[in-house]
Amino acid sequence: MRRNPCFSLCTTLSALALVLLPTNTASAVGAGELTYVAIGSSFAAGPGIPSGQPSSPGGCARSTNNYPSVLARELGAGLVDASCSGATTANVLTTSQAGQPPQADLVTATTKLVTVTIGGNDVNYLGSLGAYSCQDNGSSGCGTVDTAAIDRAFGELPGRLRAVVERIRERAPQATVLLVSYFTILPDSAVCTGVPLTSAHLAYERGIATRLAAATSDAATATGARLVDLASASHGHDACAADPWVEKYAVAAGKSSYHPNANGMAAAAHLVERKLDELAITATGPVRSAFPGKCLAAPAAVEGTPIELTDCAGSANQQWTRMIAAPEGTLRALGGCLDVQSSGTANRTAVHWWSCNGTGAQRWVPDARGGLVNPQSGRCLDLPGGASANGTRLQIYDCNSTAAQQWTTAG
Known part of the structure; x- marks a missing residue:
């Protein structure tokens, strides 16, 4: 549990509007959701990891379990x-790919x-690694590696x-931008x-990995x-490790050589969550019915103390700070948290104020229908019987998209 919900890096997020996007490039983004754009090459897309995104353009090979998808579900x-x-950096900046505009x-x-x-394809990381593996495996038609071109790149x-x-910042000045380096493969x-x-090719490819990680780190600093x-x-989670996060060169049908596996993508998502948690990204304001x-x-x-519905007055007890980043996802007011009584999961379990403790009873995730879901129970924050009178006490109930479960939060 965070000891301080808002550090110097705290980012105040404004209310989010509905975003309309091409159906072949995005999942639906609902009003009130944190809008998240994932940019990258195959190490973000997740080729070979079940299951493929139905709307993924041909050749992009995006998985529903790539780290962006896992992260979005968590947040x-x-x-x-x-x-x-x-994808290369050119496909992010200027050049269309697979029928979609620059990312x-x-x-x-x-x-x-x-x-x-991004950046691995600019320096032919996977291409050179595949070529050398093919050569050292005794195969034919493996292609060559232009080390001079790699150095220039x-x-x-x-x-x-x-x-x-810089391009991202031009388009979204308030966005939090995270540069995620490539998995260690070897x-x-x-x-x-x-x-x-x-041994010579291993050393060369590890050198590419080191240079790529350094370039990513330097770009973040700059x-x-x-x-x-x-x-x-x-x-320690390389292709030869006991708990690998990436595939080997020789893979089963449908897998992608030297690419992240499902465990690796889940780990990457959790790493991003921890970074967001460090940054203490929050949004504060009323939770409107x-x-x-x-x-x-x-x-x-x-x-x-039961949580109640009252007339909006802008008072301190109506100012809720939403912790955007997992693992908490809490809603805090008056120094405490919105909590499901006794960590209950049944319909009609009461919701009350309790000291923040990081348990699943205090986690709330906005969904596309406008509800606030408690993932531990799978139920939504609810006004019993659709009551709207002052003093109505809140509960959890099966999510049903009625007005009794529609909430607008800051951020």
Whole structure:
């Protein structure tokens, strides 16, 4: 549990509007959701990880379990997944790919969070790794590696990565931008069955990985974006590890060689969540009911005090701070949290004020229907019988999209 809900890095988010996007590039984004755009190459898209996104353009190979999708589910965010396998920084900035516009074009003024995993294809990381693995495996038709071209590309990569962040900032000045480095693919020394590399080729490819991670880190420092150091976090989870987050060169049908697996994507999502938690991204304001002029109130800072519906007055007991980042997702007022009584999960369990404790009883996630869902119970914050009178006490109930469960939060 956070000891202080708002540090110097705290970002105050304005209310979000409905965003209309091309159906082949985004999931639906509802009013009141945190709008999140994922930019990147295959290490964000997740080729070979079940199941594929139905709306993914051909060739992009986006998975419903890539780290952007896992993260969006955890945050209750409206995801615009622009990632595409094979993408370079040019495909983010200027060049269309797979029938979609440059990825940065999908960032709008209402976007509040952007993750970026890009640059590997600029320096032919996977291409060279695949070529060397093919050669060292004794296969034919493997292609060659132009090390001079890779060196030239590395010379240009820092400027390209800075340009990506600058373009995002132009389009969404208030967005939190996270640069997520690439997974560590290779072990430190000896390789294993399924990773056929000579010691010289292993050393060269590890050098590319190190340079790519450094370029990503430097771009974050130069632009003020935040670094999610996945390269370091995935060290020890390489393709030869006991708990790998990436596939080997030799993979089963349908898998993608040297790419993240489902466990890796889940770990990456959790790493991003922790970064957001560190940044203490919050939004503060009233929680408004669909019934006009009615707001959620904590009558007193006393444990067990029922949460009530009252006339909106802008008072302190109606100012709720929403912790955007998982793992909490809390709603706080008067120094305490919106809590399901006794961590109950049954219909009609009361909701009251309680000291914040980080349990599932205090987690609330906005959904596309305008409700506030308690993931532990799977039920929504509800006005019993659709009552709207002052003093009506709140409960949880099966989500049903009625006015009794419609809430507008800050951020």
